[in-house]
Amino acid sequence: MKECNALKRGMERREEEKNEMEELYYNEGKKEGLMFAKPSASGEILYVALQYKTAREKGGGPHDIGAAEQGIGEYLLAVLHDLDDPNLLSREGLPGPLIEAWEQGWKDGVVEFYGEIKEKMFEPV
Numbered sequence: 001m002k003e004c005n006a007l008k009r010g011m012e013r014r015e016e017e018k019n020e021m022e023e024l025y026y027n028e029g030k031k032e033g034l035m036f037a038k039p040s041a042s043g044e045i046l047y048v049a050l051q052y053k054t055a056r057e058k059g060g061g062p063h064d065i066g067a068a069e070q071g072i073g074e075y076l077l078a079v080l081h082d083l084d085d086p087n088l089l090s091r092e093g094l095p096g097p098l099i100e101a102w103e104q105g106w107k108d109g110v111v112e113f114y115g116e117i118k119e120k121m122f123e124p125v
Contacts, residue, residue, distance in 0.1 A: 022101040029102035032079060033109020042121050048072065049114035054103045076103060 037045050052072060080099060 018097075021098060025098045026101040026105035026108075029105025029107075030109035030112070031105075032102075033106035033111075034113055035109075036075070036106070037110045037113035044072075045110060045114050045117075046121075048107060048110040052107060052110075054107050055100050056104055076106065 033048075037048075080102065083102075085098075
């Protein structure tokens with residue numbers, strides 16, 4: 001019985017650590033999304049905010065990040081490559097859930113920025 005409880009506590013602790021790591025990467029992605037959006041052209045911001053689908057939203061998995069997304073994919077892959085963190089890859093060498101969390105945070109950062117400026121974007125000059 002003690003072994004079962006210890007195993008259960010270990011699994012719970014591992015799940016908590018996984019969630020904490022995903023939250024960390026989500027927050028880092030969100031910061032990067034805000035940094036991306038601030039100097040970006042309004043067309044790029046609109047595209048990401050209204051049309052870009054993350055791997056999670058597409059249901060395709062992390063290996064689909066930025067696939068065929070008007071240069072956004074190239075940007076995302078370059079940023080993720082610069083992170084150079086072995087924890088980002090699954091055992092199979094494919095991008096893992098931490099990258100998905102980062103990408104979702106990135107998009108959410110752009111969407112947040114869009115929410116702050118959208119009224120100004122469409123004001124008559």
